[in-house]
Amino acid sequence: MAWIKIIDEENAEDSLKEQYDQLIEPWGGVDNILKIHSLNPESLAAHVKLYKTLMYGKSPLRRTEREMIAVVVSSHNRCYYCMVSHSAAVRKISKDPILGELLVMNYRSADLSDRHLAMLDFAWKLSENPDKITDADREDLRNEGFDEHDIWDISAVASFYNMSNRMASAIDLMPNTGYHQKAR
Amino acid sequence: MAWIKIIDEENAEDSLKEQYDQLIEPWGGVDNILKIHSLNPESLAAHVKLYKTLMYGKSPLRRTEREMIAVVVSSHNRCYYCMVSHSAAVRKISKDPILGELLVMNYRSADLSDRHLAMLDFAWKLSENPDKITDADREDLRNEGFDEHDIWDISAVASFYNMSNRMASAIDLMPNTGYHQKAR
Amino acid sequence: MAWIKIIDEENAEDSLKEQYDQLIEPWGGVDNILKIHSLNPESLAAHVKLYKTLMYGKSPLRRTEREMIAVVVSSHNRCYYCMVSHSAAVRKISKDPILGELLVMNYRSADLSDRHLAMLDFAWKLSENPDKITDADREDLRNEGFDEHDIWDISAVASFYNMSNRMASAIDLMPNTGYHQKAR
Amino acid sequence: MAWIKIIDEENAEDSLKEQYDQLIEPWGGVDNILKIHSLNPESLAAHVKLYKTLMYGKSPLRRTEREMIAVVVSSHNRCYYCMVSHSAAVRKISKDPILGELLVMNYRSADLSDRHLAMLDFAWKLSENPDKITDADREDLRNEGFDEHDIWDISAVASFYNMSNRMASAIDLMPNTGYHQKAR
């Protein structure tokens, strides 16, 4: 776990308790990344809202594609917490356990469609050199059939994990151990 | 302005119109960074909520300190939009117009307290090498008197701008022109 | 598999057949990294000899320690082949399946002894900036109790994987699929 | 010389003595890089075997080409030992004393054929960013007439020096002084 003081499920009260109740996972607890917000329930609510909108809301991007971006950005930033949890998601949704590992380790080694390769190249560059993104990079996406709404969503997901990765690294957040074996 | 399709103040309807009405600035319009979310009002709401919580909500960090972090992270990522708007905020709140420029250009040239220097060094490293943050870096903050809650908030603000900077760069967002002369 | 032409177990003759016979794994085949040398049996023999000496020969370093270095160097170089095979070895030898993943993703997140952290910091720096290694870095190892022979062996293993990683990346070598589930 | 304990020619016994006897140079001694393996004669034998196979064995690459790769990889890694010894080899084999210096200092300043430039660009990228090598890079080599066997050998030599350079830097190996004036 992270070093930061956390209010456990059993000690949550009021607004925090209400939120925990809604966030409880099938295994019977709340994810660590949510609990670390416990000192600040408002920020927890906003973080969850943004996460849910981007990862589960309406989007021209499929769920797997959003998780693929999450893993690749987290691989760039070498964020342990996010790689563990989102590679589990990739394994589960794609039913391709090896794909999860490939994206953690080096997406360029994966046997991806040109479309997915372009999507991940953009997410990587936006993570590595955001200042060098120009219209030529967006053009590479358009050439693979992505429209403006797609590009917005790719950018939003990739940007979101550049936040989450740093938050997790800053406070040394550890994943719930259940993720490791999931969908192997 | 960014290349992305935006719904203007006059064409907003329903939930979007409601939000715009609440977000209108003294100069009579809505900030561009908010308008670019117009295709997706839910994501707009979540983004604004998180931004308001982190930058204006309760925190042991003073308003100036949060804006200083915003500018320095944006300087690392060379994000034009965020540097323009948040250096204007630094100029206004701190009443020190030169401080805003120093943080945009190179915070190491500014005549900062050891406390503020440690805070900005941490924000810079979290932006540059999030994977290399270890407890030694948090210890540097503790040595300058920051407690765990402070460290959480420094991390949260720095992480937030690592998201916002990339979003702005990905879609080539331009600031409203009013910011440039503000508080010179 | 890699794009390079490979002589299979069933088509190997003479010196190559002899070597394959000795290198056959419990699952009944020869590892891909060995087969890619099939155009050049002499280079295969030399590569295997060096690998066996460094990883299984007499050394003050324990087997787990050598595999830990192998994974961390491969993580630095983002070599898919070597991370898959050597993290499986770490999982198996250490009987700690999560340790394997931590070293793949970011060894700084693992809960390591100071001794192992120093060992991996040295291996990382030797991979990242070999030109900046000075006696101060060797002194850091000595301070954790490593003697000259230990330092030689840490250096030799880390250097070896800086070769193997590049060879695997250069020819796009894929691991035998059996490694993925091993010792989870 | 390196700080590591070395067994001199006169004190070598048994297997080590046998090997030294075969490795003696025209000037009457054994190269330092070989002597630093003296604590571990098996590793010495494997290292020499691999070196001899790659640098002197059968290959579609000419001897000069292999030495050129050795110097350029060593220049990337700023390895003093390897630059001194292999630039001497380039000077001697190519009978072009200035070429040796150009490759040490910046191969892009040399007046190379397109074929050699492509070969050295590949070796440089494999040293600098092995994780970013893709088939496009191998295609650049094919476009200059290199076939699969050539690419394998270019990769093998470049990878080998990424090992040797680090070994030399890790133990601060100094070249035998005779190399400096050779073939000027």
Add this chain to the structure above:
Amino acid sequence: MAWIKIIDEENAEDSLKEQYDQLIEPWGGVDNILKIHSLNPESLAAHVKLYKTLMYGKSPLRRTEREMIAVVVSSHNRCYYCMVSHSAAVRKISKDPILGELLVMNYRSADLSDRHLAMLDFAWKLSENPDKITDADREDLRNEGFDEHDIWDISAVASFYNMSNRMASAIDLMPNTGYHQKAR
């Protein structure tokens, strides 16, 4: 001001006084970057001569173009002194106050002609990776209509600020405060 001992206008004598008299600005003093040379009047004279020749002498490049290069190189090197003074010059000469800020923050966000973009891309690369400049980079300039004399002058100005930026950073030079408000 910088930490280095400086001889003020009122204490200057002989050759230094003569030079100061010629360098006095409309606001009644001598620029700080000139005064820091006061320990060494000969070096001051040579520095001023080179500066005047490159920035005000005959050249196929317009004055604005030379100032644009000065700002962008200084942005790469994050030199506070040079960004402040030369962005003021850009603002004044171009009568475009926002252009000055864009070049300080990220020239890729500015709405530049292809010609100016090529010019600034060259200046950036020459600052970031001088060793990787090849004829392909000069060809990019020629394709935008720059001839050999233009390329020489672009290179000379960009190189000059790679010197001046480092000198200013090395001695922590602060700009005269008058620059900040100029031509907003």
Add this chain to the structure above:
Amino acid sequence: MAWIKIIDEENAEDSLKEQYDQLIEPWGGVDNILKIHSLNPESLAAHVKLYKTLMYGKSPLRRTEREMIAVVVSSHNRCYYCMVSHSAAVRKISKDPILGELLVMNYRSADLSDRHLAMLDFAWKLSENPDKITDADREDLRNEGFDEHDIWDISAVASFYNMSNRMASAIDLMPNTGYHQKAR
């Protein structure tokens, strides 16, 4: 030679001829780096003046020390022209032919005094990350006995070669061939 048009010794007229006459070397010609300025005799004069002042003028730094800085900065920037000419100068002045090569290849491998190591570490950092120079770096110099004037001169020489290296790389300047054998 560089691609840029150059006026030879025999075709120089007026001011250029006068300057050439004063710059003629013992071997009977003018150095290439001076001749490339021939299109612009004023800039030539200013460049020579600054060079002479910094490298041959009065300074608390010895001649060898200035040449050592020149070589190490040029090694950082991988500038072929400057490494060739200034390593020849180091060889000649120091009467230590191997020192010249060590500084070209990796000054950290040289057996330097703590004082010289600190001086070259500062020159390297000023070349690599001028924006990260702080008073702590100047303090490292002071701890080795350098005073303010020394620091100014170290900075001035290191900065000067960050200009010259880029000028030489930008125009692909080749050294006069006489340098290679000098003082071996």
